[in-house]
Amino acid sequence: MAYQQLSKMQHAVEVTPVNEDYTPPSSTLQNYEEIHDFDFSPASPRSTVKSPSIKKHVPHWSSSTNSTAVTSEVCSTKSNNQAGLSRARSWAFEILAVVVGLGAVASIIGVVSKYNGRALPDWPHDITLNALIALLATFANAAMSVCLSSGISQAKWIRFKQASTPLSDMEAFDDASRGSWGSIKLLGTARGGFLGSFGATVAVVALALGPFSQQIATYKVRSVESDIGATIPRALNFTPALAGNTSTTGFVPILPLKAAVYNGLFAENNRPAASLPFKCQSGTCVWEPFETLAVCHECTDISSLITRYCPPELGPSPNMSSCGWQVPPGAHLNTSSDVFSMTSFIPSAYGDMPHSTMIRLIFMGTELQDTPDKLNPWASQCSLQACANTLSASVTNGTHQENITHSVLNHTVIDMSSPDPAADYGVYIAGNTDDTAYLLGMEALLSIRGWFSAIFTNGSATRTTSDFTLSVTDPDRAVVVNLTVGISSGETFFDTDIVTAFYWNYYEYANGINMLMSDLAISMTTAFRGFNGAVETNGKSITVESYVHVRWGFAVLPIAVVVATLVFLLAAMTMTHTSGTQVWKSSALVSFLHGLDHQTKERFDTNDSLAAKKKQAKAVKVKLYTDDRDNSILGVEKAAC
Structure with a gap:
């Protein structure tokens, strides 16, 4: 192919329609119109200056569309155009x-x-x-x-x-x-x-x-250990007691211990350890298992040992239907009308029980907890004694919880009928995890036994006035209550408040007596851990962290x-x-400098709507041509001479 060099920028466009009878224009029509760079309108009439001849390049046309070749050449301002477009190439x-x-x-x-x-x-x-x-x-x-x-x-x-x-x-x-x-x-x-x-x-x-x-x-939450720390007390020993002439043992318990006993018996809040002075500022804490001096309880069903019992006031030949029941240790129900009874036993100085025992209670009744209007005698024996408990403690949302994982008891029996003034009769319990010996002082033990003998007096519950006058042990301390609890309802006569508490728990809960003994033991343990002889155990304070x-x-x-x-x-x-291809990217200037030629633009009627022009544009195919005459222009390929 050959190109003709032009001395100034010119735009030559020829549109060849698809027509077999088409006759190319004569060579005398080689003159051209000079096109303005922006609006492509003629800038002047045909010049009289002789123009160089241009040989046409006739493109190939498809049968359905017109193909337009746009030719552009550069004038003497070539260096300015190249400088402007070189920046666009970058x-x-x-x-x-x-x-x-x-x-x-x-x-x-x-x-x-x-x-x-x-x-x-x-x-x-x-x-x-x-x-x-x-x-x-x-x-x-x-x-x-x-x-x-x-x-x-x-x-x-x-x-x-x-x-x-x-x-x-x-x-x-x-x-x-x-x-x-x-x-x-x-x-x-x-x-x-x-x-x-x-x-x-x-x-x-x-x-x-x-x-x-x-x-x-994303963000999640997790529990992490805080540096705030946490502490909870454990008792190594409990020795305080007050001298008291009114007690059978010569000692009375300190008031915090008495308060703990009443809390365990009567609070019924399922939180016998609520007064434990732990520290957990984060509201969630955990401790490794630890040991402490404690009070343990134990309950055993002895219903198989029940026999009939007739009180002496019924005479030598009583009506057996009016008699009661008894168990070998000496506890009894006086008559069949006594629906519930409690009998207490305090260890004697002769060593009839383990030295660590504080009290033994025998409960008897004529009704099963869940079977009304049917005679079913039963008996249960419970005891409280000093021990060493291994506890697993935690605080969750400010609520303290403890579980007993292991208990150590001292079953040693000691005869103190002839006490040795130089001997130590305290209750020592060896720990399970270390060599620590936990101590319940002799004075404290005697104060508990003496006070228990006064408040855990024998008593019963009956539902008829006549039987009440026969069975009541202390009319001045009698309690008359019209209550409905479990299968029991109606006016009921109790000897003491403590008998009332155990009666209520027996009928209210499936394992009510054992539950109340547990509350009493935990409450007393809490008192041990809150007085002199207690030390703090460090734990982990847990906080919730977003991560x-x-x-x-x-x-x-x-x-x-x-x-x-x-x-x-x-x-x-x-x-x-x-x-x-030139690096023109989105430059709008290129569209003005190298737009459609004048004849091609005339194919688009200026009166047509934009939609019509868009539709017509789909039928016109164009191609970008460049030649070696100038690196920044559009041109048409020239056919070889």
């Missing part, structure tokens, strides 16, 4: 943008990696981790939009350079370079080619970069988008180089 800004995008996404990954599994950061001015991620995602989106806009715009020139393309595709590419909606339309029309479709796809997927980035880091949990699956999309943008930009740069 990809430096896009490269910088993709570096910023890569850095922003890498920063998101780095930040969440650093704080993954760690407590929420406490940054100045209440800046949150999500705010930082959102800011970095915004930077990444902005940077990616720069690369995608330039790349899609450049893909437009590459496509028109490589093949004749409908003029309407120019608008489709421009719309795609401006936003995601245009990209969706370009994908819908399938007119973007490989490079344009790739860029449009990345632009659409990039819409999810922000939301997916926000989903990478960062990273869901790496959501990081895939931001990484994929930024990598795809980089690949798209590299592909656009490579195809620009290999196709010999």
